[in-house]
Amino acid sequence: MVLAVRSYGLNVGYEVEEGLLWVIDGLSMEVGVGESYCLVGESGCGKSTIGNAIAGLLPPYAVTDGVLELMGVRAIEGRLRRFDGLRGRVVVRIPQDPAASLNPFLTVGEQLVDVLRAHLGQLTEDEARRRVEYLLNLVKLPTEVAEAYPHQLSGGMKQRVAIALALAPSPKVVVADEPTSALDAYLKFSIARLLKTLRSALGLTLIFITHDISLARYVCDRVAVIYAGRVVEEARIGDIVEGALHPYTKLLLRAVPRRLSSERLADIPGAPPPPGRYPPGCRFRPRCPIASEECTKDPEADEVGEGHRVYCWRWRLR
Amino acid sequence: MNPLLSIEDLYVAFRTPRGGLALGYRVVWALRGVSLSVEEGESLGVVGGSGGGKSTLLRAVVGLVKPLRGSIIYRDLDLLKLSWSQRRRVLREVGYVPQEPSQSMDPKMSVRDIVLEPLLALGVPRKLREYLLESVLELVDLPGDVKGRNIRELSGGMQQRVAIARALVTKPRLLLLDEPTSSLDVSTAAQILNLLKDLRETLGLSYVMVSHDIDSVSYVADRVAVMALGMVVEVGPTCNVLAEPLHPYTRVLVEPEGVEGEVALDPETACPAYRWCPWRRGRCAIERPKLVEVGKRHLVMCWRYV
Numbered sequence: 001m002v003l004a005v006r007s008y009g010l011n012v013g014y015e016v017e018e019g020l021l022w023v024i025d026g027l028s029m030e031v032g033v034g035e036s037y038c039l040v041g042e043s044g045c046g047k048s049t050i051g052n053a054i055a056g057l058l059p060p061y062a063v064t065d066g067v068l069e070l071m072g073v074r075a076i077e078g079r080l081r082r083f084d085g086l087r088g089r090v091v092v093r094i095p096q097d098p099a100a101s102l103n104p105f106l107t108v109g110e111q112l113v114d115v116l117r118a119h120l121g122q123l124t125e126d127e128a129r130r131r132v133e134y135l136l137n138l139v140k141l142p143t144e145v146a147e148a149y150p151h152q153l154s155g156g157m158k159q160r161v162a163i164a165l166a167l168a169p170s171p172k173v174v175v176a177d178e179p180t181s182a183l184d185a186y187l188k189f190s191i192a193r194l195l196k197t198l199r200s201a202l203g204l205t206l207i208f209i210t211h212d213i214s215l216a217r218y219v220c221d222r223v224a225v226i227y228a229g230r231v232v233e234e235a236r237i238g239d240i241v242e243g244a245l246h247p248y249t250k251l252l253l254r255a256v257p258r259r260l261s262s263e264r265l266a267d268i269p270g271a272p273p274p275p276g277r278y279p280p281g282c283r284f285r286p287r288c289p290i291a292s293e294e295c296t297k298d299p300e301a302d303e304v305g306e307g308h309r310v311y312c313w314r315w316r317l318r
Numbered sequence: 319m320n321p322l323l324s325i326e327d328l329y330v331a332f333r334t335p336r337g338g339l340a341l342g343y344r345v346v347w348a349l350r351g352v353s354l355s356v357e358e359g360e361s362l363g364v365v366g367g368s369g370g371g372k373s374t375l376l377r378a379v380v381g382l383v384k385p386l387r388g389s390i391i392y393r394d395l396d397l398l399k400l401s402w403s404q405r406r407r408v409l410r411e412v413g414y415v416p417q418e419p420s421q422s423m424d425p426k427m428s429v430r431d432i433v434l435e436p437l438l439a440l441g442v443p444r445k446l447r448e449y450l451l452e453s454v455l456e457l458v459d460l461p462g463d464v465k466g467r468n469i470r471e472l473s474g475g476m477q478q479r480v481a482i483a484r485a486l487v488t489k490p491r492l493l494l495l496d497e498p499t500s501s502l503d504v505s506t507a508a509q510i511l512n513l514l515k516d517l518r519e520t521l522g523l524s525y526v527m528v529s530h531d532i533d534s535v536s537y538v539a540d541r542v543a544v545m546a547l548g549m550v551v552e553v554g555p556t557c558n559v560l561a562e563p564l565h566p567y568t569r570v571l572v573e574p575e576g577v578e579g580e581v582a583l584d585p586e587t588a589c590p591a592y593r594w595c596p597w598r599r600g601r602c603a604i605e606r607p608k609l610v611e612v613g614k615r616h617l618v619m620c621w622r623y624v
Contacts, residue, residue: 042503137340140580151337155368184367184530186581189574218575255508257537260560264515265508271473272505279461 002072004173004205005031005054010066011075012046012053014275018069020063023049023275025229026068031222033172036206038216038237039253041226042272047209048096048177050226054207055093055175056083071172088119088169094176098162102150108136108161109146112168119169124285135164139194156187163194167202173209174199180215188212192219217241222307225249228273228283235308245304245315248284282312290314320394320556321355322524323379323412323492328352328388330374330548335465343541346597347585348374349385350548353609357491360516361525363539363556364570365532367583371548372528373417376494381405392492410440413485417496423469423484430465440488449488457520458483458513460605475506479513486517493517495527499534511537532571536560541615547583547590550609555614564618566595589620597622 007029013022023046031037039047052058054070056075068076070090075083083091095101103111112132116123123131133143139160150158159179166174176195180188192215199206208219216223217237224234225246233246244250254266270287273279279286281296288295292314299311330349336342342396348371356362364372368603377383379390381397390397392412397405416422423432430451437447455462458479478498485493498514499507515538517523529535535542536556543553544567552565567590570581583590588606592598601621610618610624 042505143397185532186367186570186574186577189577190580213504244368252504255505257508257533260557262537265512266505267509267512268505271475275564 002033003030003036003069004033005029005037005075005207006067006069007054008067010053010068012049012058012066013063015063018254018276021276023229024053024280027231029224029231029234031205031207033071033205034199034203035222036208036220038210038220038223039226040210040213040223042252043209044272044274045226046229046275047211047226049229051093051175051177051209054173055091056081056087057093088171090171091173091175092166092169092171094163094166094174094179096178097182098158099150099155099182101162101163104150106149107146108148108150108164112136112146113163115165115168115247116258122204128249130181135168136301138167138198139164155183156190159183159187159191160194163191163198167198167211170202171204173205177207177209178211179208180210180212183221188215189218189270194217205286213241213253217221218255225252228278230283231274231309232284232311233309235305239305239308243306245308246284246312247288247290247315250291290317322358322360322393323526324355324391325379325400326353326389326391327377328375328378328390329386330371330378330383331386332383338557347548348383349378351388352545352548352550354543354550354553355522356526358491359522359524360541361527361539363532363535363542364526364545365530365535365542366545366567367530369547369569370545370584372530372545373496375545376414376496376526376528376547379494380409380412406439410488411491413490413493415478415481415485415490415495415498417475418501419481420470420501423477425468425470427469427609428465429460429467429469429472429480432469432480433487436484436488454483454487457486457517473506474502475509478502478506478510482513482517486521490523491524492524495525497529499528500529500531507534514538530588534562544571547585549590549606549619550617551590551619552617553609555619558613558616564612564616564623565620566591566597 007027007240010027012024013020034225041047071285073094100259110134113128141160180191223237223240224231227248233249251266282299285295294313301309328349332346333343378385387390400561499510539556542556542559543550546567552568563569570577581594584593587603589602592602607619607621609619610617612623
């Protein structure tokens with residue numbers, strides 16, 4: 001069976017002044033076609049770098065190692081990255097800040113036609129209009145939006161336009177990098193709902209990147225919790241929300257205010273380490289309440305249930 | 319007993335360019351008759367979507383925008399009727415933590431200068447200033463060696479602590495907090511929310527906390543007010559509002575997952591939720607509903623409950 005996204009021992013680093021800085025370390029993930037997979041973590045843990053690696057949007061100064069396959073095609077192999085023919089038709093990214101990704105000088109329709117022409121070659125006037133209408137319809141925007149400039153649209157509408165742009169080349173895998181972070185509580189869910197419907201209507205594979213677990217629960221089937229460039233726990237979303245095992249996941253869940261509960265929020269002391277200052281062994285060790293000597297060794301995957309993996313030496317303790 | 323802060327029928331409007339190539343301005347109403355009060359020691363949360371007027375409300379209290387009508391009464395003094403020098407003395411008791419700490423502090427200033435700036439304006443003597451600096455940094459759990467550091471060297475969570483310290487240094491009774499956790503990560507936001515909870519207990523502060531996230535507001539607030547397009551559509555004890563939201567817009571905020579269809583608010587109709595409200599009547603489009611009392615200190619702006 002072909003997997004939509006498969007990575008094995010994927011490392012991603014950036015060439016900076018001080019030398020090579022590894023950000024993502026040994027990422028192995030398997031996402032089936034049509035699945036909705038979520039990467040959850042705090043800022044600076046490497047979520048966006050993973051998203052960019054999958055979408056083929058790493059900057060030239062990024063360095064890779066390991067393997068990444070998209071729909072069975074090798075896109076990253078060691079230092080080589082081959083995304084020609086994959087970018088757009090197979091994988092796209094929905095950007096974090098739609099306002100910054102739209103061209104303020106072109107109408108929505110012109111921008112959509114631009115993308116369509118780039119991927120489908122020349123189109124007749126009529127064909128182009130039909131496709132623009134179809135795309136706007138898909139993201140539930142009125143057809144008149146085609147005539148509007150980005151500044152005339154609200155934040156939620158801009159995000160819908162960004163989604164329409166991403167879907168223009170009919171991709172198979174969609175990487176949504178915090179698509180709702182600039183929006184308020186209600187709009188967040190309306191965009192999330194749109195992605196959910198699009199996923200089932202078009203059979204898309206969705207890689208959803210967020211720091212908001214309640215949103216992940218709404219959108220996704222499976223989730224990987226990322227800390228300091230590594231996956232610390234991976235499971236079906238229900239198993240994470242109800243039965244998280246890694247101490248970081250547990251604390252993260254208890255750090256979110258819960259409805260009608262006055263239970264004190266979990267205080268995780270300190271802050272996540274920045275790339276380059278990752279501690280040896282388990283990277284959560286300095287902040288972990290149950291860490292011990294053995295945690296100085298790199299944790300191995302502990303298979304605890306169907307598709308539930310924990311990277312912790314001591315999770316059984318509590 | 320009179321409330322600590324009471325806002326009565328407040329109207330604020332902004333003039334914005336028509337945009338495009340059109341000349342002239344149009345008037346946008348940011349607050350359209352807001353009435354709210356905060357008791358001594360109480361914590362009021364204000365929630366709503368963007369553009370609801372939440373931030374404008376706080377800015378009006380501290381005097382950053384000028385209301386067209388209404389009154390802001392702090393301990394029996396109408397702030398809008400005071401002279402600026404009088405108002406400054408009164409506002410010493412009101413701390414303000416603006417949105418986005420990184421945007422509200424001069425990136426070239428040190429932590430010490432930022433925290434002490436309000437005291438300079440009040441003419442507090444030097445020795446006392448130093449003492450206050452030490453004690454306020456301790457209150458917000460910042461290490462003493464942070465004083466000389468430049469603000470942009472600090473993480474987002476630490477910057478927010480500095481902003482809170484700056485608001486606390488004049489020893490206020492009331493703290494106005496504008497989205498104190500929106501730019502922060504999950505774990506840092508939790509630290510700040512816990513800090514706010516603790517500060518309230520140790521200092522006996524009152525809060526007005528604005529946020530678009532109803533859950534983080536309810537962690538700190540005793541009462542919640544829901545704002546939509548410059549109006550308060552519902553206000554009541556946090557647990558009542560969350561357990562049984564009465565206004566259609568409050569329902570959307572409390573349970574966004576359950577919403578079907580589009581729920582954009584419309585400034586043209588008398589009730590902003592008219593276009594999609596399942597219980598609408600003809601009257602709702604043309605006549606603005608009054609706030610009706612439906613329970614103890616629980617008010618809803620909806621014709622259904624009249």
